[in-house]
Amino acid sequence: MAARRCRIDDRMTLRMAVTSFESSLRQRCSNCSLREICLPLGLDAEELGKLDQLVKRRRRVFAGQHLFRAGDPLQSLAAVRTGFFKIYEVSAGGHEQITAFPMEGELMGLDAISNDIHRGNALALEDSEVCEIPFAKLEDLLSDLPRLQHQFHKLLSGAIASDHGLMMVLGTMTAELKVAAFLLNLADRLEARGQPRATIHLPMSREEIGNYLGLKLETVSRMFSKLRDDGLIATEGRKTEIRNYTGLRNLCLQGSARA
Amino acid sequence: MAARRCRIDDRMTLRMAVTSFESSLRQRCSNCSLREICLPLGLDAEELGKLDQLVKRRRRVFAGQHLFRAGDPLQSLAAVRTGFFKIYEVSAGGHEQITAFPMEGELMGLDAISNDIHRGNALALEDSEVCEIPFAKLEDLLSDLPRLQHQFHKLLSGAIASDHGLMMVLGTMTAELKVAAFLLNLADRLEARGQPRATIHLPMSREEIGNYLGLKLETVSRMFSKLRDDGLIATEGRKTEIRNYTGLRNLCLQGSARA
DNA sequence: CGTCAATTTGATTTGCCTCAAATTTCGTGG
DNA sequence: CCACGAAATTTGAGGCAAATCAAATTGACG
Structure with missing residues (x-):
């Protein structure tokens, strides 16, 4: 296990060398996410070719580095190939709020x-x-490829839908349920990518989870402990294992039953 | 002032006749919102013509009626021409969560x-x-009109951005600030439509506001009272007047300063 | 004018936050 | 490889903001 966290921002030096081979181990899919997303569309070879031309070379972003910052002009959208990000916004008053944890x-x-x-x-x-x-x-490409256009609209719409899901969590759930829902959401997203849903790595801190869920880090920690004591999960540092998936899900369901 | 609220759903009878002429009084813009949205695009006459063909006849929806429900297949997007809606989702556990109050x-x-x-x-x-x-x-039309396509993407993206704004409110603000931010949001949206921002009608109940903001109705009421006692707003039933716009805004800014 | 729903206000409880300390984890240098 | 220091996490005690419970008031509509 090489180094994993880094606070110095945007100026990695020796770490770069250390970790560059590490991420090369992770290359599983032979092409970029955008193309993967479009595979079910039945595009022909020419269309896929256009798609490939579009995507710039893959870019590596090291732990602690920013890919973009608030205020930067939009040039490119970015699809996560490997790794984990956090997206946070800063209010006029200076408060940071994490709005998403994008993954592969x-x-x-x-x-x-x-x-x-x-x-x-x-x-x-x-x-x-x-x-x-x-x-x-x-x-430009979307205008030429209606099916790709439609897929892109679905993607934007899906982002809205998932934000609404989070709003429901924030607005209606207690601290315990918020944490349970957070873990379930991660598990489901892992599973959708063919990875085992039971074992979750959690690259974010308790504080970041709390920020995302509208809780304090101590509360998040307490809720992890409670879920562990109730036998629903097992924790070992930031490695979290879901021991009782249906139990977690039932907890979320009954919890938001009345209010 | 004719009737305003109605609980019986989707089967209006005499109310229809009463209110049909009422809304006819409100016709201010001569065409649909979609076209208005596209005016700054500099479309030519032919393009605008295509746009007009696209839009089905205006449809009237009476207070208490649903325009669509969860589970309905998507056939049309709907632009609000006049009036006010609430969009709410129901969780698996049966809890209702309002996600937006779309207006004109x-x-x-x-x-x-x-x-x-x-x-x-x-x-x-x-x-x-x-x-x-x-x-x-x-x-189909978007493929032919790149500028319109771009505008549509901006629209979808703007929905995501405004959801993030709400998430920040839900995640970081106290009850008082949530209500203040809610009123400011309404005021700004009214102003963007050329209406006076100081006078807000509020077609939704305290309970609906609370649901939207993650608060109980009693708390919402208390915060309205507090803002009134502090001289920031004046209330007269559901008619709310913003007496000190900058005061409200400063409250929101300093409030989310530290956390 | 009477009924019922919505709103306001008050009293009390509670869940989460705050403050604080102990413990574990992790990165670094010996 | 081990030991050290810093940061993250866990756990505890007490306080506070918002929820809950309850009652009075206002307002809408037949």
């Missing part, structure tokens, strides 16, 4: 299209790889 | 594109009028 296969920067400027900051929580997709070129 | 010029149903089925329920809070935009036809 998920797009970042969609909210920037509205005014061509990034609202959020994208910070790599672990050494990661992204595919950058120049947005202007993507839009 | 705002689109509903964007989150349904992701899987062609509405997640949310759209309920008219007052007698309203919408323009329905068949989504399949809209996508």
